[in-house]
Amino acid sequence: MTVAVVVFPGSNSDVDAQHAVRVAGANATLVWHKDTDLGDAQAVILPGGFAHGDYLRTGAIARFSPIMNAVRDFADRGGPVLGICNGFQILLEAGLLPGAMVRNRDIKFVSRLVPVRVDQVDTPFTSACRQGQVLHLPIAHGEGNYTADADTMAALEANRQVIFRYVDADGQPCEAGNPNGSARNIAGICNATRNVVGLMPHPERACEAALGSADGLAVLSSLVHGLGVSSSR
Amino acid sequence: MRARVYVTLKPSVFDPQGRVVTDALTTLGYDDVRDVRQGKYFDLEVAGTDAEQVRARVTDMASRLLANPVIESYRVEVLA
């Protein structure tokens, strides 16, 4: 199988995502944001970074990139789309996921390994996880403070669309375990049809033990094995 | 012509920057400050001479790009 990793100007985890997909056992190709089709990709990753410098708002300009029409069509047809960090922010701006991001609670950039609980396993990116499994994943963002209005929030919970939550050392989604002030400790969500997932932590940076954690492999393996096609590597 | 677009977080949305500034002002001894909210604005230099046309055009820009309707509201001013 092939995963398309979209490269926006200012993406900085595109190559990391490609590398991680390969570690997980599939192919990944980089697709330039000005391209208009995704080729024969069976899944799409919008990678981390600072598309357009994040200057106006995170993800605000990237959502207008030509490739986003193809990504939207792909998502509408049920194709799996994963937005990581800046990719998540782009999905929010594009309206492919509900809600928005504001600056971290203390307005500082935060970069560290955090425990993240997998709350739902019926998405293409969590199918290989156990419900309640705690993954240790790096976060690195200045704007990961998820917010949505009360109705949206209620719908997210009712439809089990909160996929990942920040937790403390004991696995509890409490204030102490919340690195950025995100509403309800939300670290990642999916859309109503569950094929589009966005999360702030970086599973692609935690796919090899040498990097301090290999827990992120669970997310990428879910995709690779869920689609039932294995490696060309 | 010149136009200005003000963009503010909706009142219901938590404003981390405003909060940090409030706290900083309080520690600086400005305890008369009750609340601070931070907004941004864009000064645009736009071709055209018809104020209403420019307003329509800039409103379009604001709604499509400059503000995120999920959390922000905006106001357009045409300055001349």
Added chain:
Amino acid sequence: MRARVYVTLKPSVFDPQGRVVTDALTTLGYDDVRDVRQGKYFDLEVAGTDAEQVRARVTDMASRLLANPVIESYRVEVLA
């Protein structure tokens, strides 16, 4: 009382954000946009009833904390 502080980059200081927004607007087809500069503002809720006193106080806050005098200038408005 309510007061507002506008903070802008001094004219000679480079505004990368403004440039990127200009480019983005142009790409979106708003080719009538010549230039964009971005500023920020703070809406303060301050105790007190004397407009001049509040202005003095807020000006003080602006010069000490809200604006970075090295690259920014500011303007204070007391709204009542």
Added chain:
Amino acid sequence: MSVIDAAVLERHGLKLDEYARILELMGREPNLLELGLFSVMWSEHCSYKSSRVHLKTLPTTGPRVVQGPGENAGAVDIGDGLCAVFKIESHNHPSFIEPYQGAATGVGGIIRDIFTMGARPIGLLNALRFGSLDTSLARRIFEGVVAGVGGYGNSIGIPTIGGEIVFDAAYAGNPLVNVLCLGTAHRHDIIKGAARGVGNPVFYVGARTGRDGIHGATMASAEFDESSAEKRPAVQVGDPFMEKLLMEACLEVMQTGALVGIQDMGAAGLSCATSEMGSRGGHGMDVDVVHVPQRETDMTPYDIMLSESQERMLMVVHRGREAEVEAVFRKWDLHAVRVGVVTEGDRLRIFDHGTLVADVPNRALTDEAPVYHRPMQRPAWQNDVQQLDLSTLIPITAAAAFDALLTTPTIASKRWAYQQYDHSVGTNTIAQPGLTAAVARVKGTPVGLAVSVDGNGRYAYLNPHRGGMLAVAEAARNVACTGATPIGATNNLNFGNPERPEIMWQFGEAVRGIGDACRALAVPITGGNVSLYNETEGQAIYPTPVLGVLGLLDEADRVCTRTFKQVGDVVMVLGDNLAELGGSEYLAQLHGMVRGDAPALELARERALQQLVIALIGEGRLQSAHDCADGGIAVTLAECTFDSGGIGVTADVPAAGAPGPFQVAATLFGESASRIVVSVTPEQVDAVREAALASGVPLTTVGTTGGHAITIAVAGQPHIHRDVAAAESAWATAIGDRMRRRTPTDAGATE
């Protein structure tokens, strides 16, 4: 009538004899633009006129050196046809004026130096010095600098993987911001900043030129005084997004083979790039400023040539291949414009709309810049300050000193800072920050690169020669503690006003020390940076040489870290405890005293120690290794328990030094060099002992790992007993706590 009078010269920072020399080189009077070119190119920052004679004495060659000093960055061979490209650069003065932007643009500048060489940057390190964190000024500068370092590096996507931060009143009015960038390149892809081939076009790409930082280069070479306030609008604003595009586009364009040479426009902007590229290539260059993209209106040729706007590059392209180059830049939404051409001869000719406005031999601006043998004088106070008399001091219990040292900001965890740095982007960072020297793997090979930046200004103040040696030794030792073999070094020399003979003596001595140590430890210097005039109102900083040592680790994932790994391991100290309190953090923090001599250093013993540790790690015999430095053996043992998951230690350290009320302090907190604390499984103890014996490295078994406490005795007498968790939490949060405790004079907190 000449426009050039004494006032004009002064504004350009040129001395009368320098002007006489300009007249000689030009054969006529320069016009104002030409004078401006000389002014920036002959500034200390660009010409190294005070330091050059000393830097020449440094060892710069070795079997692995691919590129020594003189290019945008140095390069060393790391096998597999690959090179590590690295260099350190300071942005001290700009960071004082505007901490966020000063630090950010410093990061941007050093990154450009690396990718300009054809290397992809893979890691950043930062060495920072601030005044005491108990002052609001230092907190504000610290907060801004850390945010700026992170803001730029995070955005461009280069991980910040290591560094060091020291707080000392000596830096209150003059912080230091030194940033090192590391990259990798295929050896045959390395490209240089030379203009060759008559008729080849010269291209400009990147941000438009504004009036930013005009005279920035001369500002960096002048002391601060009241009038520097006027230069404030000269602050440059960094645009990491532009730099990211430039970096990707440049690395892509280099692959086409269409480039002859490339150089970034840093200090002295277009003036520097044009004249240096010309003189390196032995050619001239014609440039017309009308083609230079401009951000502001009514810019003069003077403004354009001297601007220090960031994120700009100058390239010489093979004639006929312009379209290839333009296409790559267009893809990245950048616009490469032709601004000039390489010419026969040696002249830099500047045109404005076709009219010749400056005509200077480019070597006059570069190679023929003045070189000074400035007078040097050992300060009258030097002997006195080296005398250490402890008899007047009131002893403090070791336990109280231990608690205080763990929370002193220089020793406390730097987590508050590095948690604002993206260190995981790029998926090459092997050790989490804080655990060892920085280690980045090189994908596609088994190897890793270890880098450490170190330098102790207090030591250099007490004994500049030894301070220089100790900086090299510590950085190399930190690298050795990961298991990597040091193979190259870069250095940042931060000193005061070189026109003062005492400062020049400190400089000369420190450089001599660096040279001695680099030769003895076989680490050639491949580049560096000199920052002089680091003083405020006549008060110089400590002389502060910062060394960045690069090491090669055969197998990246076998990196050794400082933390204890399991209960029941034997804890040993390699090296001698000479009970030296001179220049220690202990004396400075607990007795307010900065006196004595810097710790002794025998280079042969240092080398034997490092080689031993590298060999032992390579053989898999060590569980942990940690350099014993700031705070001495007591702090080092504590640090080994931190981040270990709460593994404690029980140690009994042999008494060292002369008996008396300060013997325990000297034993536990003295900062003797050439020591490493290691932990070893019981099965490996004999092998480690034999290896140490064979290499002549003293070895002392001091204790075992286990329990939940840090328990330290001296000669059987208990002195320190602290719960690991409590000590670790105090150490980890000390800086953050101080940052939260603001006083009413604070400012800052905006972005």
